[in-house]
Amino acid sequence: MKPTIALVGRPNVGKSTLFNRLTKSRDALVADMPGLTRDRHYGHGKIGNKPYLCVDTGGFEPVADDGIMHEMARQTLQAIDEADAVIFLVDARVGMTPQDKLIANRLRQLDRPVRLAVNKAEGMAPNVVTAEFYELALGEPWPISSAHGEGVRGLIDSILAGFDVEVDEAEVKHPKFAIIGRPNVGKSTLVNAILGEERVIAFDQPGTTRDSIYIDFERGDQKYTIIDTAGVRKSGKVNEAIEKFSVVKTMKAIEDANVVVLVLDARQDVAEQDAHIAGFALEAGRAMVVAVNKWEGLDLYTRDQVKRDIGRKLSFLDFARFHHISALEGQGVGDLFASINAAYAAAMAKLPTPRLTRALQLATEKQQPPRVGLMRPKMKYAHQGGMNPPVVVVHGTSLDGVPASYWRYLEHSFLKMFKLQGTPLRVQFKKADNPFDMKPGEFKPDRIGAMRGEKKPVKVARHGSQGPNPPKAGKPKRPTIKKG
Structure with a gap:
């Protein structure tokens, strides 16, 4: 130890x-x-x-x-x-x-x-x-x-000198999730409810938490790291230098985490700042779980209104799971872990190239990409380019003009086909090189020769020539026949 x-x-x-x-x-x-x-x-x-x-x-x-x-x-x-x-x-x-x-x-x-x-x-x-x-x-x-x-x-x-210190063991990767949200929505109370102790100060005063607190703990046989963060307000209301540093620490915690738990206050309207915080986590590519806190004591009509308001203003979080909890009373807190584990597994999923290519073919057969000028983009195959979030690299030709709408269509198709719940997914296009798209006098390696291990470059012919090594003009010489 x-x-x-x-x-x-x-x-x-x-x-x-x-x-x-x-x-x-x-x-x-x-x-x-x-x-x-x-x-x-x-x-x-x-x-x-x-x-x-x-x-x-x-x-x-x-x-x-x-x-x-x-x-x-x-x-x-x-x-x-x-x-x-x-x-x-x-x-x-x-x-x-x-x-x-x-x-x-x-x-x-x-x-x-x-x-x-x-x-x-x-x-x-x-x-x-x-x-x-x-x-x-x-x-x-x-x-x-x-x-x-x-x-x-x-x-x-x-x-x-007074301790028998053991050598560090290799660190095993485990889920890290950050608790984010506006000030005074109950983030520290939720952290204490998850840990089962008053680990961080929960005080009825906005801005109580100033630093990002990393806490290792175990639940069952699974190890986790939970990150309590400072509340993020609108940039126009952040005046103190200390609060500005707290916001930077919160952004860094989002980058460090695998999953973020966005905490909303059910007793307040979903504000523009909630959407900004969620948007930053989405831009960082983090898997997400949404916890609507202070759910206790609300009547059915108010709960229905809150759900409609959240669904309308946070519609871009349709990939995330929503939970209605009470951190103060501990209601629904344990249910968060099933969604956190699912989001972490989706964010770190390994996607085989054959299955990705097949999923790409099914998506393009169902809906072809729109034409770009006289050409229609042709998508040949796909492979995984990264995790947390999953990145799918699509190879093909004429991919420069693929519109954003078709981009989103492919992202949702991959998420649905691989059943990735709780994480965003990124699609990147990589255009194939045209071997004939070379300037006169430019050297490029011979692709077939490169496959054979040859490194001899091929020179592109200039206008008027008949290839890389044009024959000389004139009569061909007769072959010399040796006597004897």
């Missing part, structure tokens, strides 16, 4: 910066703003051949009784309970504070190793910067700089 190392400390002491350095990533949002990180954020790291799991936590306020800070403190305490070791970060520039003493009193009661790291110590004398922190009675302070990496390697080596 990998040891789990939790990063704990006051707000704005550099925990997220240290997390990014330990995981060699930029997964955690970093800014000169207290209270930016709110949920527990997990990441994998490795020093030499020793792997570990790192946990970034929000600013620890032990005396907070309510509000966001209280929820952040609960998340930090849970991370401490799960951890095998704790790094307590303090700020060398600010010095020791009363809040540091309260946190140290809590950490001294643990039965696991705690390392006191004095951060932001670059350019300062180590003995001077650590002197006052001996009062916390947590052992020898380690002067480090999470921004510059000074002292970080020695700190982690000292922690991992």
